[in-house]
Amino acid sequence: MFGNYLIGLREGLEASLVVCVLIAYLVKTGRRDALRPVWTGIGVAVGIALAFGAGLEFGSQELTFEAQELLGGSLSILAVVLVTWMVFWMRRTARNLRAELHGKLDAALATGTGALVATAFLAVGREGLETALFVWASVRASSDGSHAPLAGVVLGLATAVLLGWLFYRGAVRIDLARFFTWTGGMLVVVAAGVLAYGVHDLQEARFLGGLADKAFDVSAAVPPDSWYGTLLKGVLNFQPDPTVLQVTVWALYLVPTLALFLSPIGSGPSVRVEKQKATDEKAEAGAADPAV
Incomplete structure (x- = not known):
């Protein structure tokens, strides 16, 4: 339940902040x-x-088992x-989100009503579609036959709406860059579990092989119906008997992605190349100047 609460909180808070910035401006x-x-655009988004999420949930029920697993895994x-791209994007732009939205809103105000609706729709719609897809995949992965996963998402979204309102009223002030870094890191861990579950779905759909090749089986030590088994599944999408392919994909995604996400901003190879290029250009300019 906690993992789904985190998804609802993180994704919902992004959308809430966007709405707060637009309305406050x-x-x-x-x-x-x-x-x-603006509210019209937000409402449409x-x-x-919601329609997209409902279509995923009810539309998939009409398919055969293998088709359901293939769709769910894909x-x-x-x-x-999408969520990996989103957490890296928000990590880079959290500090400048307000200025970016203000610029788009100024341009829309100069254009007319239709542009305002489109701006609000696009700003919130992207977050909404990403949230619907990831929530559906995560709830499906961590579902234990109860309503707890969905309840966690709803509570997370409700908390996000409340925090958004408090931000707007000026009652809450936090370091958004730090908040999105910590929650983004936890979301990467959740995403790794969703990825492993998706691979298992593709194996059950017979799209991928290796369904019988178990990496380990700790079902006796961690029963899926125990409180700690339920907790591990709800938080980390833990499976007591994963396949070798699941564990391999989980590790290949989690380790490099989390390391890259938690590395200092501006320490990537592309940044170092640009800095070195600028240094070389200055050196060449100095060498060409006869006064040097």
């Missing part, structure tokens, strides 16, 4: 007349996200790709 600049089209992997 319009109010502070005296453009309350633009609030209605939320509606489409969408789980897609969800992991």
